[in-house]
Amino acid sequence: MTLQDVVLGPSELGSELGAAATVVQFSSTFCQPCRMTRIVVQRAVDTTSDVAYVELDVADHLVLGEALGIDVTPTVLVLDAAGAVRHRASGVPSLAQVRAAIASAVG
8 A cells, every 4th residue: 555545534534624635743742843843734734725734643543543654743644635645754844845745735
């Protein structure tokens, strides 16, 4: 199974997909880098049309986290409009990296 074979929807995420793309952040409660990632991702999403942001606590979504092989937080997935995973990264991304990942998922 490749990254593009993974498709997530509202039933897995507990939230609607964005019309253009969706950014999903897997976090954990005591993760300081997760807080920084949230700020960066939220800024990118707030300045881009039709992009949704979903943050999931990996402890509350163990089955999904295991299915996706989430073994470190933060892990960020960028989904296209259909929910297919187009980008995956771990650690704190730069604003430019998030914007580029969103652009590639939309285009």
